Amino acid sequence: xxxxxxxxxxxxxxxxxxxxxxxxxxxxxxxxxxxxxxxxxxxxxxxxxxxxxxxxxxxxxxxxxxxxxxxxxxxxxxxxxxxxxxxxxxxxxxxxxxxxxxxxxxxxxxxxxxxxxxxxxxxxxxxxxxxxxxxxxxxxxxxxxxxxxxxxxxxxxxxxxxxxxxxxxxxxxxxxxxxxxxxxxxxxxxxxxxxxxxxxxxxxxxxxxxxxxxxxxxxxxxxxxxxxxxxxxxxxxxxxxxxxxxxxxxxxxxxxxxxxxxxxxxxxxxxxxxxxxxxxxxxxxxxxxxxxxxxxxxxxxxxxxxxxxxxxxxxxxxxxxxxxxxxxxxxxxxxxxxxxxxxxxxxxxxxxxxxxxxxxxxxxxxxxxxxxxxxxxxxxxxxxxxxxxxxxxxxxxxxxxxxxxxxxxxxxxxxxxxxxxxxxxxxxxxxxxxxxxxxxxxxxxxxxxxxxxxxxxxxxxxxxxxxxxxxxxxxxxxxxxxxxxxxxxxxxxxxxxxxxxxxxxxxxxxxxxxxxxxxxxxxxxxxxxxxx
Numbered sequence: 001x002x003x004x005x006x007x008x009x010x011x012x013x014x015x016x017x018x019x020x021x022x023x024x025x026x027x028x029x030x031x032x033x034x035x036x037x038x039x040x041x042x043x044x045x046x047x048x049x050x051x052x053x054x055x056x057x058x059x060x061x062x063x064x065x066x067x068x069x070x071x072x073x074x075x076x077x078x079x080x081x082x083x084x085x086x087x088x089x090x091x092x093x094x095x096x097x098x099x100x101x102x103x104x105x106x107x108x109x110x111x112x113x114x115x116x117x118x119x120x121x122x123x124x125x126x127x128x129x130x131x132x133x134x135x136x137x138x139x140x141x142x143x144x145x146x147x148x149x150x151x152x153x154x155x156x157x158x159x160x161x162x163x164x165x166x167x168x169x170x171x172x173x174x175x176x177x178x179x180x181x182x183x184x185x186x187x188x189x190x191x192x193x194x195x196x197x198x199x200x201x202x203x204x205x206x207x208x209x210x211x212x213x214x215x216x217x218x219x220x221x222x223x224x225x226x227x228x229x230x231x232x233x234x235x236x237x238x239x240x241x242x243x244x245x246x247x248x249x250x251x252x253x254x255x256x257x258x259x260x261x262x263x264x265x266x267x268x269x270x271x272x273x274x275x276x277x278x279x280x281x282x283x284x285x286x287x288x289x290x291x292x293x294x295x296x297x298x299x300x301x302x303x304x305x306x307x308x309x310x311x312x313x314x315x316x317x318x319x320x321x322x323x324x325x326x327x328x329x330x331x332x333x334x335x336x337x338x339x340x341x342x343x344x345x346x347x348x349x350x351x352x353x354x355x356x357x358x359x360x361x362x363x364x365x366x367x368x369x370x371x372x373x374x375x376x377x378x379x380x381x382x383x384x385x386x387x388x389x390x391x392x393x394x395x396x397x398x399x400x401x402x403x404x405x406x407x408x409x410x411x412x413x414x415x416x417x418x419x420x421x422x423x424x425x426x427x428x429x430x431x432x433x434x435x436x437x438x439x440x441x442x443x444x445x446x447x448x449x450x451x452x453x454x455x456x457x458x459x460x461x462x463x464x465x466x467x468x469x470x471x472x473x474x475x476x477x478x479x480x481x482x483x484x485x486x487x488x489x490x491x492x493x494x495x496x497x498x499x500x501x502x503x504x505x506x507x508x509x510x511x512x513x514x515x516x517x518x519x520x521x522x523x524x525x526x527x528x529x530x531x532x
Contacts, residue, residue, distance in 0.1 A: 014310075024298060024305050031294060039290060043283050047207075047257025047276045048242030054197050054209060055259050055274040058190060063267035065185055066141055066167050068098065073169045073181045078106060087115040100189040102154055102164060107132055107180040114179070120153050131182045135168035142166030143213060143270050144187050144220050163187040163220075165270075190221050206282040212236050214271030222275075236273045238505075240394075245280055255283040262511060265518075378448040380426055381433035389447040389455065393506050396459050403459050403500045406471060407513035408436075410452035410478070411492030411525045420487065427484050428491070435477050441470070455510070464530075471495050471528040479526065494520040495528035 072078065077090050091104040095117045105116035111127025126132055126149065134140035147154070147162035154162065164184040171179040194209050201207050210222040210231075217236050219226045235246060235256065243257045254277040263269030376388035384392065396403070410432065417425035429452065436446050436454060443460040462470070478493045496517025500509040516531035523529065 024301050027298070031298075039286060040284055043278075043286075044241065044243035044255060044257065047255060047278060047283075048259065049257070050197070050201065050207075051242075051257040051259040051274045051276040054193070054276070055261050055272070056264070057193055057197075058211070058272070058274070059261055059264040059267065059269055061189060061193065062141065062165070062270075063264040065098070065100070065183075066139065066267055068094065069104075069167045069181060069183050070139060070169050073171055078181060079171060079173065079178075084115045088117070088119065091115065092117050100186050101183050102162070102186040103150055103184040105182050107182055109177050109179055111180070121149060124149075126182075131166040131168045131184070132180050134166075135170050135180045135182065136177055137170060139169040140166065141267070141270065143215075147184075150184065187220070194221060204278070206278045208277050210273075210275035210277070212273040212275060214273070217273075220272070236275070238273075248277075253280045254278060255280050262507060381430055381448050383433050383437075383454075384445060384447040386447070386449060389445070389449075389457070392445045392447075392457065403457050403509070404462060404467065405498050405500065405509055405513040406456040406458070406474070406528075407496040407498075407510065407517040408454040408456065408474070408478075409494050409517055409521070411494055411521075413452040413491055416489055416491065420485075420489070424484055424487070424489075428482055428489060431482055431484070432478055432491075436474070439470075439474055439477060455513075467497065468528070471497060475526065475528065492526040494525045496520055496531065497528060498531040 072094060075090065077087055087106055095101045095104055103117055103120060105113045105121060108114050111132040112125045113121045113123065116122050130142050134142065142165065144163050144165055147164060150162065165187060167185055168180055168182040170177055171181060190211060197209060208223055210226065211220045212218065212231055213220055217231045219229050219231060238258065238260055242259065243255060245253060245255050247253050256275055256277040258273060258275050261269040261272040376384060376391060378385040416428060433448065440446055441458060444456060444458045447455045449455050475493045475495065479491065482489045494517055496513045496515065496519065498509050498513035498516055512531040516529040520527050520529040
């Protein structure tokens with residue numbers, strides 16, 4: 001009997017020690033994997049956001065230059081260009097204000113340069129060049145190309161090959177083409193924007209920026225050794241997460257954030273892909289260090305808990321022997337009961353300690369879940385934010401029913417915000433969100449995109465008439481007066497509607513809905529417009 005008792009003591013001590021060691025080690029691996037995966041995801045999203053910001057800045061710059069050329073074309077000096085010296089002076093004044101315009105010229109209807117900056121190419125025909133051919137009917141913006149006619153005519157202090165982006169617009173008189181206003185925009189401006197981004201992200205080690213053309217996937221701007229080279233499809237094709245980890249042709253693995261140019265306002269963009277890459281060993285260095293720290297800390301904790309478990313087992317086995325003996329005697333004498341022992345208090349303490357440990361782990365997980373939920377909700381209105389919208393769209397991505405997108409913008413909200421203050425504006429946004437929630441249809445979701453912009457996604461088949469009625473009801477309900485802080489407030493509502501087409505990305509359909517919203521604003525506000 002004594003021999004069996006000794007074996008039981010050792011066996012129980014070993015089992016408890018092994019159990020403590022295994023549980024702590026498993027929890028260590030679980031927490032380590034979750035923490036490092038989350039950290040890697042945050043790094044990837046940072047690169048993706050940087051790529052988007054660079055793309056947005058490039059698009060905004062191109063839109064500004066194109067708008068300036070279009071505005072210049074409306075001046076009477078160019079429409080009635082009888083006085084060529086005055087016309088030339090006007091062109092040179094724009095070039096002086098914006099030196100990125102390497103050359104600006106006024107062409108006649110046959111493509112001959114009548115007036116230009118510094119008189120370059122005056123009297124020569126550029127009829128065969130896309131900057132003229134593509135702009136005889138509508139404004140034209142051409143992709144980056146090497147200088148052909150101007151390579152030897154323009155100063156080039158850097159001695160690097162000159163590259164231009166073409167911007168041109170037709171000139172009409174009484175519906176008849178009378179000329180073309182053409183400009184070559186030096187691509188050096190993109191390098192300046194890239195340098196500004198490098199300066200703002202210099203604290204992030206190893207970042208490199210790429211601007212890649214749409215058709216040939218050629219590197220237009222990036223590290224010197226990559227310029228002019230074509231990238232493989234897998235590096236430039238869009239991914240849902242906005243980033244990927246891939247091996248490049250130099251044999252190194254990089255974390256790469258990517259985004260595709262979407263244009264800005266009436267500028268559709270040139271389809272450039274913006275890549276921001278960082279060597280994976282640098283990008284994930286913090287995650288690797290964190291994983292090692294958690295592993296070694298967990299290993300030490302596992303050993304400590306195993307030793308504690310061994311001693312606890314020794315304390316537990318002594319009262320267990322008495323309990324076992326009492327249990328054996330109970331088979332013959334039912335009057336015998338299980339005795340209480342001082343050791344029971346130790347078991348109780350252990351139970352309480354385990355419950356506290358589990359409760360702490362549960363609280364940590366619950367807090368993490370709460371934080372993730374808060375990241376998906378707009379704190380002001382309680383509606384899903386952009387992240388919540390992305391999650392919803394991902395959940396319904398397998399549904400073949402075409403979604404309908406209603407892009408909503410409040411008319412006159414800024415004036416109320418300026419007059420009554422942001423606190424009143426916030427209360428107004430809450431009431432707008434409440435009214436939208438009251439009008440929510442089945443199989444739909446409502447999100448706040450930011451500011452006074454909202455988006456409704458209908459994941460159901462809705463007829464045109466019913467959709468028109470639904471949009472009209474939204475405008476009427478949201479345009480009804482609001483009483484806030486004893487003040488009666490009135491706003492208007494404009495809506496743009498677009499239905500998702502086959503193989504169309506979410507960004508594209510939202511962009512079309514935004515265009516329709518812009519049309520509603522342009523047509524007088526307080527209305528809804530369908531994007532065909």
